[in-house]
Amino acid sequence: MSGREPLDLTEITPGAAIDRGRHGWRAKCLQRLIRMDLPVPQSWAISSESVRAIASGQIPPTPALAGLFARTAGLVGVRPSAMHPEWGGPGTVLHVGMNDACHAHLTKRLGKDAADALYLSFIQTYAVQIARLDPDMFAQGGPGALDDAMRAWRAEMDEDFPQDPARQLAEVLRAMARAWDGPTARLLRQAKGAPADAPLGLVVQEMALALGPGVTGSGTIQFIDSVTGTPRITGRFRGQELGAARGAGAETLYLTRDDRGPSLEETAPQVFAELVRFGIAARERLREEMQIEFIVTDGILSIIDATRVERSSRASVRIAVALARDGIIPPDEAVMRVHPRALSDLLHYQVDPRAPRDTITRGINASPGAATGRIVFTAAAAQASAARGEACVLVRRETVPEDIRGMHASVAVLTERGGTSSHAAVIARGLGLPCIVGATGLSIDTRARTLHAGGRTLREGDEITIDGTSGEVLAGAAEMLEPALDDSFNQLLDWADAARRIGVRANADTPEDARTARMFKAQGIGLCRTEHMFFDESRLPAMREMIFADRPEDRRLALERILPMQRDDFVELFTIMAGLPVTIRLFDPPLHEFLPHDREGMRELAESLALPLSEVTRRVEALSEFNPMLGMRGVRLGITLPEIYEMQARAIFEATVIASRKDAPVVPEIMIPLVSAMREVELVKTRVDAVAASVRNQMRADFTYRLGVMVETPRAALRAGDIAAHSAFLSFGTNDLTQMTYGLSRDDAGRFMSTYVNQGVYVEDPFHILDADGVGELLLMGCERARKSRPGITLSVCGEHGGNPQSIAFCHQAGVDYVSCSPFRVPVARLAAAQESIRSRDESAFDDSPAVLR
Incomplete structure (x- = not known):
């Protein structure tokens, strides 16, 4: 675009070709408001192509801009219009076209004080935002401030303040276009999830002045509480508001009748009733809760803009569900409108965002x-x-x-x-x-x-x-703020369950965990870490006695003391889960974790075991490993000290019989940790099968169980085909799989992870979001090879990634049967899994933006 080429300027009318991709969300929203016959001042949209051309140095054609002023009452405002409102944009510039002639006209019509305040406000904005002059030079106020601002402009620019409205508007457009194209703006956009080269449209709108006699002023109104999501009219109305300056008699009114002071509802009931009617119409037609920006001029209402109401997580759930229940949006769209992580805020107490x-x-x-x-x-x-x-x-x-x-x-x-x-x-x-x-x-x-x-x-x-x-x-x-596990929360998740195709289980080690999992409607326990049961004060002495035993029979004697306690644990878990699947991981951690490492602790242990302190010290040192996470743990313990897994298998099977006699038959799932070779599975399976046969004979009861493997090592993923031959299921433990694939300690990586992410070494923390390129490739390879070897095998992910929405999307695409996560992440996983199902079913059906912006 040069001075000879036309500016791509489109008047926003009901039938105009306004496109969000070219003209931005604000232009499209204004068109929807105009189609609703709301009193919107004349508005024009400038396309992103023209904005980009202006940013590159091409000059907007003055005749087109002059013609625009000829069609208005004299003043216009310019607002940014990006594709998505959260992308932001350069600051709005109001009262463009204000000059000496307009000032004289407004002085006669409204009085000198009001006209001076309006002119001063524009000069200050123009000097700082457009000419990029020092803000301190234009911070004047009080009598004579307008003349001071004019002198400051002349001193800095060596010319009078520009009087040509077309020139003013051209400079405003150029400044806003360049601000959007600057490096700082690009970084801010990227931080908000926008591409660095995201397009920007601009909206030019005739100014409705909040000046004059009668009920006059500006305000905003919304019909929902931003924190709770409950219906409530909130906002503000300021009489004779002039942006940064005010005219004589300016005052703040509350919108509704209130004992706090005068209200717009009392002062101008007809205006208030119109606002309420417009708000209801906007909700129904725009399919969203909107905040409406308005101007009142001598009792005449103008709608300037409408934006999506800012909302807390709990409000977003309540609003989406209310819109669906009222038939404004379908349930699947309500599911898509709530970010899964928002549910975390509803499960717990939260710091009130309104509090200091x-x-x-x-x-x-x-x-x-x-x-x-x-x-x-x-x-x-x-x-x-x-x-x-x-x-x-x-x-x-x-x-x-x-x-x-x-x-x-x-x-x-x-x-x-x-x-x-x-x-x-x-x-x-x-x-x-x-x-x-x-x-x-x-x-x-x-x-x-x-x-x-x-x-x-x-x-x-x-x-x-x-x-x-x-x-x-x-x-x-x-x-x-208290947790908000209310009717809206439950309704949203019921709709999510109806849509999702991937199962969601919970990682639960205790009865409390299991009850929480049931409360959040987990479809079973995907990971029960049995080692946490051994840290109980009543069991730790027997566990330590087993560690210090030298002979298998002595180890069995010590473990026999733990057996009834562990059996009772499993009976309670099976009872709570009421027939839902329970996947129990056999003992995993290295034994040194159960021993004291300080002198006083070892002395107490020596006394309890009636052993010399030197013997305790020697054994503790002998069990210490340079790299315990890669040492004798998991299946390696189960093979070298088989008595542990035999005791656990017996506890599981005896609990299965007891729980099955009470309720529906239980089918426990036993999972072997840290496998890297098929032979490990064969050895453990042989011993577990033998224990199962013994329990069947002793308790004269039949039962079935499923044996599976926790895939945590890269080799297990690579050899998944062999391992699957002896497994009913494979569950990818992505915490350790990530740790071993990267060679990173998940406990220590936090010390430098932010540096790595900030410098682009990793896109995200791989312990937080599943690494699709590396760990994900191992997962995909393992799934493919396991299914090829055993087509009916169950595949799942039970690491912390199972509760991360982005990771769940990858799991969905990988075709795993279910994910398992911490109990309090189950609602997040249910919603994320549903959204991925809906998204994959119809990629074009929904996006995260309100309907008004699409």
Whole structure:
């Protein structure tokens, strides 16, 4: 576009060819409002092609712009119109065309004060946003401010303030186009998920001035509470509002009758009734809850703009369900309108977004929700606090398996180290505890029982709030919103279940976990980690006795003490799940995790076992490994110390018989961890089959079970065809599979992961979002080879990725039968799985934007 070429300027009329891709969401929204016969001032859309040409240096044709002013009352405003509203855009510029002649006209019509304020406001905006002059030079106010602004302009620009409206508008268009094309704007867009070269349209609109006699002013109105989603008229109306300046007699009115002060409903009931009618029409025709921007000029209403109401997670659920129940959108679209992660906010207490926040430090938001408690630094202190009925926050450098009891006793967890798949993060998500890991600048002094962060020193017993949703640690007790597991939440998930094609189970180790899983309608337990049962205080002594036994028969004697307790665990799990599948992973961790590592702990253990301290020390050192996660754990323990797996198999089968006699038959699923060779499966299967035969004979009962493998090593994925020959199911443990594929420690990677992501080494944290290119390829290869070897085999993913929406989408495409995740992630997984099913069924049916913008 040169000075001779026409500007692609389209008047927005009901039949105009306005396209969101070329003209942006705002232009399309205004067209919809005009089609509804709402009183929208004359508006024009400038295409993204013209904006791009202007940004490249081509000059907008002055005749076209002059002709536009000839069709208006004199002033226009310019607003950005990107393809999606969340992409933002350069700031709006109002009152373009204001000059000395217009100022004189408005002085006669409205008075000098109002005209001066309007002119001053425009000069200030033009100087700062268009001419890029120093804002401090144009911060004038009060008597004589207009003359001061004019002098400042002349001093800086060596010319009078431009009087030609067409020139003003051309400069505004050029400045906005270049601002959108600048490097800072590109980075901001990319942070919001927009492409760097995203198009921008512009909207030019005749100004409806909020000046004059009678009821006059500007405001916004919406018909839903942004935090709760409940029907409620909110907004504001400011009499004779002039943007940054006000004319004489300006005042703020509440929209509805209220004892707080005067309201628009009382002052101008007809205007208020029109706004309500327009709001109802907009909801029905635009199929969305909208915030309407309006101007009232001497009792005459003008609708300037309408935008999608900003909303919290709980409000987004309530709004989507209400729209579907009212027949405005179909249920599947309601399902698509709610981001799966939004459901996490409804499951837990949340810090009220309207309340003040005193932030101490920030970290990785490892488990959502918020809780307030007093600082404790040890698991023992957490248990003591819980016994006193005091809420506490467990603060550790990083948690270890022995801290589980302390985590159970806490309301939240904060660690100095760790990432999204660290021990603290995984366990906290399973327990539904708010958790922050890898806190920035956090330093813990366990001896002094203090922590240092953000220039502050806090002591044990001081109260803090953990906001696991935002990753912020707050001082004191913050104001909270209660969980919102209401009718709208349940309805949305019922619609999701009707749409999804992939199953969702829960990772559950305890009866509490199982009950939570049932409450959230998990379709069974996809991963029960039995080792957590051994950390119970009543079982740990027998476990340690087994570790110190030298002979198989001595190990069996020690394990016989654990057998009835483990059997009771499984009976309770089977009973709670009421016939739903339960996948039990056999013992996995290295044995050293069950032993003390400090001198005092080893001394106590020596006394309890009646052994010399030197013998205990020697055995602890002997069990220590340089790399325990790659050492004697999982199936390697089951083969070298078969008594452990035999005891667990017996407990499972005896519990199966007992639970089946009470209710429907139970078919347990036994999963072998850390397999890398077919022969490992054969050896374990032989022993498990023998135990099953023994239990059948002893209890005179028949039962069936399914034996499967947890695919956690790259070799297991590569040899999935061989392994599948002896397996009823394969469950990909993507936590360890990611760890071993990358050669990264999931507990320590958080220390440098943000650097790697920021510098583009990894697109995302692979422990947070499944790596489709590497780990995903192993998963796809394993699925293909397993199904080729055994067509009816069940395939699943049971790592933490099973609760991540993007990872679930990959699992859906890979054709796995189900995903399994922490109980509190089950609703997220149900919704994400449904959205992927709907999306794959009809890619063009829905997108995430309101219907008005499509």
